[in-house]
Amino acid sequence: MHPQSKRRVVVVAAGIIAVVSLVAGLILLVNAEDGFSGCTGAAEFGWLAPLLAASIIGGLAWVLLAQDPPAADDAGNTQIAECPECKRAVLGQWRMCPYCGEMLDPRYSTRAAASQNK
Structure with missing residues (x-):
């Protein structure tokens, strides 16, 4: 595996872990007082907002990482x-x-x- 590819895999993995932990942390922070009865994720389509946000962030990261650096020639x-x-x-x-x-x-x-x- 090319060193540049290894770096991309590590950056993508770190980004996914960061986004998942950020979303989980925000859910815990917002809903810690009420238990999880009023949790956004407990609503009928409450999972849609975090999924959409994670998809947008992931898509932007994918587009930015997919760009090749300019060649020396x-x-x-x-x-x-x-x-x-x-x-x-x-x-x-x-x-x-x-x-x-x-x-x-x-x-x-x-x-x-x-x-x-x-």
Whole structure:
């Protein structure tokens, strides 16, 4: 088993244990005074709310854990450009420099528009 897979299994198991203990603790905390006669779980569909909450939390955890981290070779595919204003390196796909605010795409640049009008 891959170390990354082992880590995911441990995180998922710990998450399931945490959610189950949290739900059980909340039920005990809320209903400790009355005994369990007025317990949410004792109602006809009282089990539905904790089940729905656990399903939503579990689904979110599954979606977040199922995402693969970016591969190291993906970083080599990005094009690096230089901002004409501040001369800092920016990604080639960006339309605006995050450092100085200059528009990098000539279609949107005020500098390019001014030079075309001359």
